[in-house]
Amino acid sequence: MRHTKEWSATVEAADAVVLVTPEYNFGYPATLKNAIDYLHQEWHHKPVGFVSYGGVAAGTRAVQQLKQVVTTLRMLPVFEGVHIPWHPRFIADGRFRGTAEMRRARTVVESTETARSRSSSASAWATRAVNR
Numbered sequence: 856m857r858h859t860k861e862w863s864a865t866v867e868a869a870d871a872v873v874l875v876t877p878e879y880n881f882g883y884p885a886t887l888k889n890a891i892d893y894l895h896q897e898w899h900h901k902p903v904g905f906v907s908y909g910g911v912a913a914g915t916r917a918v919q920q921l922k923q924v925v926t927t928l929r930m931l932p933v934f935e936g937v938h939i940p941w942h943p944r945f946i947a948d949g950r951f952r953g954t955a956e957m958r959r960a961r962t963v964v965e966s967t968e969t970a971r972s973r974s975s976s977a978s979a980w981a982t983r984a985v986n987r
């Protein structure tokens with residue numbers, strides 16, 4: 856299917872991934888699981904950061920669930936994340952205006968890039984160790 860091939864190429868080409876998720880009934884939506892499950896080796900060893908939103912828990916429980924899934928796909932979750940509670944409160948005139956903490960999105964991406972270089976070093980080290 857064309858959309859699957861395009862999705863595969865998009866994820867394959869990425870150095871790292873940031874997943875954005877709402878929270879429904881303490882979990883992440885099935886649409887996100889479907890998007891993840893469509894691929895396999897494309898996800899391997901990619902650092903993954905999280906941006907979540909929802910009610911009082913700001914989507915953090917959805918992220919906890921996602922961490923189990925992404926580690927099964929050998930991804931490397933980044934600890935830092937952006938979690939937005941009651942997100943409509945931060946939307947004015949059609950624009951999202953987050954707090955200073957929320958602007959930590961930049962930290963997520965930077966951490967994700969850092970993890971990527973760590974992952975490359977770790978994988979180079981493992982390759983050397985195996986080939987010894």
Ligand SMILES: Cc1cc2nc3c(=O)[nH]c(=O)nc-3n(C[C@H](O)[C@H](O)[C@H](O)COP(=O)(O)O)c2cc1C
Pocket residue numbers: 877878879880881882908909910911912913914
């Ligand atoms: C049926 C339902 C269950 C929800 N459960 C949670 C929840 O467990 N935790 C939470 O933080 N927010 C919860 N919410 C709030 C949603 O996260 C919020 O409405 C969010 O905007 C949904 O994202 P979406 O509009 O992009 O689909 C729930 C909303 C609905 C309608």
